[in-house]
Amino acid sequence: MPHDHDDDHDDHHHDNELSPMAARVKALETILVGKGLVDPKAIDAIVETYEHKVGPRNGARVVAKAWTDPAYADWLRSDATAAIASLGFGGRQGEHMQAVFNTAETHNLVVCTLCSCYPWSVLGLPPVWYKAPPYRSRAVIDPRGVLAEFGLALAPETRIRVWDSTAELRYLVVPQRPAGTLDWNEDQLAAIVSRDAMIGTAVVAAP
Numbered sequence: 001m002p003h004d005h006d007d008d009h010d011d012h013h014h015d016n017e018l019s020p021m022a023a024r025v026k027a028l029e030t031i032l033v034g035k036g037l038v039d040p041k042a043i044d045a046i047v048e049t050y051e052h053k054v055g056p057r058n059g060a061r062v063v064a065k066a067w068t069d070p071a072y073a074d075w076l077r078s079d080a081t082a083a084i085a086s087l088g089f090g091g092r093q094g095e096h097m098q099a100v101f102n103t104a105e106t107h108n109l110v111v112c113t114l115c116s117c118y119p120w121s122v123l124g125l126p127p128v129w130y131k132a133p134p135y136r137s138r139a140v141i142d143p144r145g146v147l148a149e150f151g152l153a154l155a156p157e158t159r160i161r162v163w164d165s166t167a168e169l170r171y172l173v174v175p176q177r178p179a180g181t182l183d184w185n186e187d188q189l190a191a192i193v194s195r196d197a198m199i200g201t202a203v204v205a206a207p
């Protein structure tokens with residue numbers, strides 16, 4: 001399958017080569033920190049916020065709604081882009097989305113083997129490991145081994161399906177709703193859906 005990338009894509013530059021924008025940001029950060037104008041910890045905190053909080057919370061809302069509203073889950077299955085946009089999450093790097101649902105038989109895992117295509121609109125910034133060559137190459141060759149390194153041991157009979165993202169199509173994993181949450185509302189459910197569970201390197205544990 002071809003892996004085409006549009007001109008809008010930020011991560012064409014592979015391995016350790018910084019994109020022009022990333023290089024400029026890095027240079028600016030170095031100057032500001034050097035002049036004592038910016039505390040590096042503050043920058044780390046901002047990145048941390050976008051990596052773990054703001055972005056993935058959008059995806060968690062989508063998952064929680066799919067868990068509690070069967071009609072929404074059907075819509076998400078048939079037209080994820082529209083179903084996600086209906087919650088206000090759309091735009092750049094989220095134009096063409098597909099939701100892949102974990103089941104008792106099948107676990108889904110998302111990678112971008114060529115670079116780092118990622119659904120920004122629902123997950124925010126990709127984690128460093130997602131962009132790293134070891135994950136990108138090994139997720140396809142040895143998904144079970146990769147998941148084990150993330151601390152996720154699936155049953156041997158569980159099938160793992162790996163989805164290779166492109167700039168044209170990005171994936172959101174809808175984890176299985178854990179047992180013991182039948183009386184939980186959407187807010188409570190959204191709170192337990194992690195970023196990694198929506199990439200497929202984790203599952204949502206029973207409370």
Ligand code: FE
Nearest residue numbers: 112115116117
């Ligand atoms: Fe990519």
